[in-house]
Amino acid sequence: MAARRGDTLLFPTPPVVAAHAAIGGKKEGEGPLAACFDELSADNFFGQSNWEAAEKEMALRAARLCLKKAETTPDNVSLALAGDLQAQCTASSYALRELGIPFVGLFGACSTMAEALGLGAALCSAGMADGLLAMTSSHFCAAERQFRTPLSYGAVRTPTAQWTATAAGACLLRPAGEGVQLCAATFGRVQDYKIKDINNMGAAMAPAAAATLLHYLKDTGSAPADFDRIYTGDLGHVGSQLLRDLLAAEGLLLKNHVDCGCILYDAAEQTVKSGGSGPGCCASVLCGHILPRLEKGTQKRVLFIATGALMSQTTFLQKESIPAIAHLVELRSPQQKEENG
Template identity: 60%
Template sequence: MRRKGDTVLFDRPPRAAAWAAVGGKKESEGPLADAFDLLLTDASCGEKSWEKAESDFARYTLEAALKKGGLSAAELDGVFAGDLEFQCTASAYAMRGFDVPYLGLYGACSTMAEGVGLAACMVEGGAMRRAAAMASSHFCAAERQFRTPLMYGGKRTPTAQWTVTGAGALVLDAAPGGPRVQAVTFGRVRDYNVTDINNMGAAMAPAACETILNYLADTGRTPEDFDAVYTGDLGLVGSRLLAQLLEREGVRLPNHQDCGLLVYSVDSQNVQAGGSGAGCSAAVLCCHVLPLLAEGQLRRVLFLSTGALMSQTTFLQGESIPGIAHLLELSSGEEGQ
């Protein structure tokens, strides 16, 4: 394991041993519906609150990943997990059902890449034999916490994004074969004084731009070295801003795709600028990106999860919205890469 700038390069890249994604009703109507391991059309999961339902989504996705990998929870040395709820309660409450060391994270929608990066560092460094990363979100819980309760019936702006009801979980180990985590670039908090809580794409795009530029400078690579560059959930607005910001630095992303625009059909699903939420990039990574790497349809990609780090309190206090983006370099694990 070596560090260059903000990037950690793995000498023995950890393997993606198993993964799973769970989605809700909106996700079952989207372009990636057939790729999810489990779709739950009841957003409440039979629970009395949206928050309890999100814990169920998180629990189901970790259980599914373990089952697919032929693993038990006892074989995990740690789980890095987070969500959008106060004090990451969806993840913490989900982990009540697993007797495993739990490392709670809050990176907002950047949590999945952060968790995978940290888990990879622990596995490659020998501190953990097997570690999992997980992130979840729930549309109803997020709207109640960050904006307005659903019964209020507020009008959504064109720049707003639809929080994914779903989760993704990934188990890493040091065994041979399978997709690999080649490197991770941990992002820095950047604040460009965006104050519109209904325009997360604008708040996160500058952080995504900087993390990409830092990775390219640290490694000497170019975007053309990759089959695709995935961003977490910039949506329509943030994706356009990212392209503009990178072009100012002389960098083009002809192979860019955004998870918030993959999980939903913007033209037909009434999701405004696309998907968002900690579960957005987590689910797309586990139901779309990793399977393509495992099948050899993709050989090497960059994957960023992007997050807006405000809280309900800071928003009401008139604070601006800081952004963060963490980047993973992923490969299919084929020889000669």
């Protein structure tokens, strides 16, 4: 049975990530994490006729590959938790139309993967789901024309802009068994530092990451040094520096921080400006890079904090500021079971 301390849910008998898969597009296959992906497509259309359908196809492939790795089928999955950046989350809904699994749609923008993992761990730990699929995706071309300008306009990118990853990640959670353990989850509160620049998501999201991390540390009585890594996604270079500044102002020195948006691409070589973003960015880095390290035991205990900017193109044009949220899950290596609890 889970316990709640402040904003944090603790799972003394932790659910596990039984399987996971990461799919990426062309640019992701040219980056430093190329070898981490299960599948890379040189065709960003993924055989479809438009970008939105391409994203759906990519999400579907990630889910199917994840189920295959777990040697199971959609029939044996209790629930899927999924969402994405497209208006009305259509990449996820259309992918779930194909899978036919009971489906709870989420919206957390780029925070969706941690939101799905936290909620999924809660449901699994309470015996309400056996196999549970947590998944999300993003597509650079679908996101650019929705949030900014159609690509064919050739708009110049500012130095603070981030590159929405063409990527998808899927995890199959189980109440117990082999796999990386989900030991705690903290759901975030909306933060808004009055950023209005739609090309500076990192600045909008950094306060949300700081707030959720501070809640988790207070709720659990832990310190940043207790973790091998504190991963955020996806603040980029600008947002990461702001996060460290915000935490320094609280007296916390963050030496073990890595942002998924900073490691997915080579910022200089791949002209991604401040780094990667999009729900698929940290989801694919989680599935392809973070979880394998925990499985091998080269990392024992990490925090995964996914951040989301909650504006729309409409609220941007209405000159609203950009609210943001961050959700956190604590992950532990299966190689270190004695430390749980």
